[in-house]
Amino acid sequence: MSLLVTKDLVKWFGDTHAVDHVNFTVKENEVLALIGSNGAGKTTLVNLISGLFRPDGGQILFRDADVTHQSVHGRIKAGIARSFQLVNLFDQLTALDNVALTIFSREGKIANLAALAASDSAVWDEAHDVLRRFGLDAKARTLAGGVSQGERKLLDVAVAFALRPKLLFLDEPTSGVSTREKAPIMDTVTSIVRSTGISATIIEHDMDVVFSYSDRIVAMHQGTILADGTPDEIRRNETVTTTLIGTRETR
């Protein structure tokens, strides 16, 4: 069953069709990889769905409700969360605070200015639990700006995960980290995603990561969808291999 559907989604930047009449779906409980060369429109598509950009045309349906013109806040409430390509954290707050703030927000407690945050033990317990799941409990009291790049990537996902989304967009979760760190990051993220029954859409350039961890792959090129299928179907798709992947992944 489709969790998210975009119908003829369009975004222009001047004369450039960054996203050109894209019909895109994400099903429930799947890990979907969104691939394509730089400028293919992957991040723009995620920005449109998450509410960072306003579309110039088309429709976004999430769980059958039209969220095309909803605010970012409304989409988060509906169950859409995201991480960012360039890690976006609250660097002067601790890792624990980053997650706890998200939980306060999710629980609608963030507007409370008459009670000490520290007194809400349920929130802090959950924040510790989230960090533990992501293997970051040892960094709970460390400023987010001071942890390693790999840990920052995980924390970025953990913050989005703490919103308890139904659909999680992960924009290049392994970019900027060493090859050695990629597999542990993806193992952690995908196991949490699968164990909690949420859907994840991962934008990724590393084809080893894409083919190892995704259930389905959508390939984009010049603002349009080039192909959509299982990893095996994409691997056998000649247009994709010649346009995007090259020969290495087709071995």
Add this chain to the structure above:
Amino acid sequence: MSVPAPAPRPAAPNSRPLRIAVPIAVLLALVPLVLPPYSAILLAYGLVMAIGALGFNLLLGYTGLLSFGHSAYFGVGAYAVALMVKYLKITSMELFLVGAVVASVLITALFGVVCVRYTRIFFGILTLALSQVLWSLAFKFFWVTGGTDGLRVPTPSLFGGLVTGAGDKIAFMSHAYYYYVLIMFCACVALMWVIVNSPFGMALQAIRDNETRAEFVGVRIWRYRWVAFLVSGVFTGLAGALWVPLNGLTTPDIMHWTFSGEIVFMTVLGGFRSFAGPIIGAVVFNYLKTYAVGYTVYWQLLLGAVLVALVLSLPTGIVGTASRLVARFQGRS
């Protein structure tokens, strides 16, 4: 490399702030008993300015917005009191405070709607421009505001008329009014402590650190900035209301942008990255200015030179530098 957090958030509320604050409050309470009246009055001025700086720092230190217009809210508080005296013949300090808070809420709510959509230099310039509008109103509408002559404010009655200012004004200001200011100061510090350590305070820090991400964890940026702006302005307005009986007179000078600059300066001097920084900065700045004025007619030159030296030698402010020195000392021992 891992950078340890300067003050890890406890899993449950702890009593450390109280262990620091209570002895300081006791020492401040002893001031009128052990020091001459002039010193107590001077400290009262410092405590009043500390309330204003504390409010200002909710925007600068916690929300990342540099306002150059806080003189407006200080002036609104002061002029609200003066106009209540002039037109309503009120002398109750409690009514003054209510009037000042109401006036500050109205003005900051309005100014906030205009300003919080912007950040950085645009926010600073907007706040400055709006404060200059109020200054020019106070300056030009002399039949209401007294123009450059200002408006006089007599000694108020305190605690619902239980304490009146009849008799020796110096004695009243250095004892009864000093304690009144001290109580208000303690209440404001406690209130601000709760605010900055509340979930709302965390949201402000999140906005300061990363506005985009804050939005994507569900923080409504403009709304929270507006509330911070409102709270900040009300604290500063309250400071203006407490200041004007102490001074006995309010003039448009306190609405001029140069007074906003003083609020910025005292906050930076104390250290805007710490809760106590603006408090220490306001008290120290008040002493520096007073002694500079008493020492030479070129007091602005002297004050400017001293402040430049202080800021250059203490880039993280007095409190930031002191914290670093303490941490270094503890690391050695």
